[in-house]
Amino acid sequence: MAQKKSNGRHSTKSNGKTHPGAGKGNTQLEKFFHDSLKDIYWAEKHLVKALGKMQKAATTNELKSAIEDHIGQTEGHVERLEQVFDLFGKKPQAKKCEAMEGLTKEGESMVEETEEGSMTRDAGIILAAQKVEHYEIATYGTLRQLAVTMGQDQIAEILSQTLEEEKQTDEGLTQIAEHNINWEAEQETVEEEQ
Numbered sequence: 001m002a003q004k005k006s007n008g009r010h011s012t013k014s015n016g017k018t019h020p021g022a023g024k025g026n027t028q029l030e031k032f033f034h035d036s037l038k039d040i041y042w043a044e045k046h047l048v049k050a051l052g053k054m055q056k057a058a059t060t061n062e063l064k065s066a067i068e069d070h071i072g073q074t075e076g077h078v079e080r081l082e083q084v085f086d087l088f089g090k091k092p093q094a095k096k097c098e099a100m101e102g103l104t105k106e107g108e109s110m111v112e113e114t115e116e117g118s119m120t121r122d123a124g125i126i127l128a129a130q131k132v133e134h135y136e137i138a139t140y141g142t143l144r145q146l147a148v149t150m151g152q153d154q155i156a157e158i159l160s161q162t163l164e165e166e167k168q169t170d171e172g173l174t175q176i177a178e179h180n181i182n183w184e185a186e187q188e189t190v191e192e193e194q
């Protein structure tokens with residue numbers, strides 16, 4: 001990993017381009033990046049709690065243990081963001097992320113709308129979790145690219161690590177769903193509604 005010394009106060013140079021305004025916190029892009037960091041920081045912290053609820057509600061041990069891993073990974077993402085704030089010369093700060101709140105609320109309604117102990121519930125939880133992953137993939141992909149643009153190579157490297165993990169988690173959820181949960185959910189019948 002390129003170890004460029006960066007305390008967020010230097011002009012930086014990368015990809016053959018110089019970034020005279022970078023690192024001083026005074027460009028519009030830096031402010032935007034900083035605000036976006038606060039947003040995803042809130043989102044990751046909120047997700048740790050929301051995943052705990054999804055894990056309790058899940059039917060299969062397979063999904064419960066996948067969510068358990070995901071919680072540990074998400075805690076790691078929170079720590080990485082704290083490193084990013086530090087490299088950017090800022091204190092970690094969270095700002096409510098409406099998107100993540102909406103996505104986790106949707107996860108809660110998946111649980112409410114499905115029967116306890118059913119495979120359909122697991123299929124619903126997987127759907128909610130994958131929507132979360134796609135939101136995170138989009139966010140980290142964009143933030144990583146912005147960091148590259150600003151010449152913040154070390155930050156870009158950290159964000160890339162998280163981005164790769166989000167992609168792996170998404171693929172892992174697809175595999176669990178396709179392995180048997182979706183098939184078994186397909187066999188579940190609906191009770192007569194009043």
Ligand SMILES: [Fe+2]
Pocket residue numbers: 044073074077136166
């Ligand atoms: Fe994450």
